[in-house]
Amino acid sequence: MPVEETISLHDLFRVLKRRSVFIISTALFAVILTGIISYFFLTPIxxxxxxxxxxxxxxxxxxxxxxxxxxxxxxxxxxxxxxxxxxxxxxxxxxxxxxxxxxxxxxxxxxxxxxxxxxxxxxxxxxxxxxxxxxxxxxxxxxxxxxxxxxxxxxxxxxxPAVYLENPLPAKPNPLLNMTIAAVSGLMIGVGIAFLINYLDMTVKTERDIEELLGFPVIGIVSPITEVEVNKIKGLFGRIWGRGRQDV
The missing domain is CATH 3.30.70.1130 (EIF_2_alpha)
Structure with a gap:
């Protein structure tokens, strides 16, 4: 029997938060690229x-x-x-x-x-x-x-009649309008790619991922050990080892 995958609103915000830098970067890249093209490459009309x-x-x-x-x-x-x-x-x-x-x-x-x-x-x-x-x-x-x-x-x-203007403004392109459209399009593309990456990402990151993957509840978690704690453990074992050699 196939299992239907569902995604909650919390999951959506979690993906957006995790990929926020990528989404914003995509929008900024689209705005900058469009601005360069509008100001320097398109012929004013x-x-x-x-x-x-x-x-x-x-x-x-x-x-x-x-x-x-x-x-x-x-x-x-x-x-x-x-x-x-x-x-x-x-x-x-x-x-x-x-x-x-x-x-x-x-x-x-x-x-x-x-x-x-x-x-x-x-x-x-x-x-x-x-x-x-x-x-x-x-x-x-x-x-x-x-x-x-x-x-x-x-x-x-x-x-x-049509008249000559000293400082005429071009009818097109409109750089500000183009950049606004590029920002919206960049955000939409960034969000789409973010969800696609999240959908294709099969790595296990949280205990919830383990429950969904194996179908079993998580009954215990091994906390990560920091470098300071590792040094403390090394020192403790060093002292125990030193005492053991003295007793011998």
């Missing part, structure tokens, strides 16, 4: 953003009814596709003389829309801050020109 407003058509009417707004919102999905299309990005590459392709440039661009809104946010990521600003603003400029040909309308308005 800067982000520039611009916002544009899309209307259905340019009109001299002051009042805009709800149906017009709903129609404008329906155009947003079409414009998000047009913004990242080769028709726009090829012109951007040409105007800025970029050494890239529309497919590669598209990966740097993120187009965001808000529900029930006619506003589109265009964000560009690049290792150089000034280049991300130039690309974001040029996309809007090219869009304003090309949309008149593609859609026969002039309905793209700039709400906030």
């Amino acid at each position: 800067y982000q520039a953003s611009t916002q544009i407003l899309i209307n259905q058509k340019q009109t001299e009417q002051i009042q805009v009814n709800a149906q017009d707004i709903q129609t404008n919102i329906q155009l947003i999905n079409t414009y998000t596709v047009i913004i990242k299309s080769p028709a726009i990005l090829s012109k951007v590459i040409e105007n800025l003389d970029l050494d890239t392709t529309p497919a590669l440039l598209e990966k740097k661009i993120k187009v965001e829309t808000t529900q029930d809104s006619q506003v589109i946010k265009i964000s560009v990521n690049d290792p150089e801050h000034y280049k991300s600003v130039d690309i974001a603003n040029t996309i809007v400029e090219v869009l304003q020109e090309e949309i008149q040909i593609l859609m026969n309308v002039n309905n793209v308005y700039i709400l906030s």
Whole structure:
């Protein structure tokens, strides 16, 4: 009949306490390694953003009814596709003389829309801050020109252009966030390895281990003898031996 092994909460804390140095060391190693990689090996990526407003058509009417707004919102999905299309990005590459392709440039661009809104946010990521600003603003400029040909309308308005910053902060990597994640991951890995080592460790360390291994209760324990006690025993036997020789 198989014997089921169980582990109590006390055993869990005992393993954690015994392996605490190893667990903490694993977490510290993960944090230090991640910090070195984040600060010295990962290329900083800067982000520039611009916002544009899309209307259905340019009109001299002051009042805009709800149906017009709903129609404008329906155009947003079409414009998000047009913004990242080769028709726009090829012109951007040409105007800025970029050494890239529309497919590669598209990966740097993120187009965001808000529900029930006619506003589109265009964000560009690049290792150089000034280049991300130039690309974001040029996309809007090219869009304003090309949309008149593609859609026969002039309905793209700039709400906030991308601006140059004197001391820009990179959008990624985020070293502090990466190190926090590394600390949590390191602790989890350390705990997992600690329990694995404890599970694979078959050495006998306590009387409880003997009871579990042999299935018999422990009725006596031989206490360890210190070096001082060993010296005392040696001295006692030495005196007894000396007296015995004198009697002879």
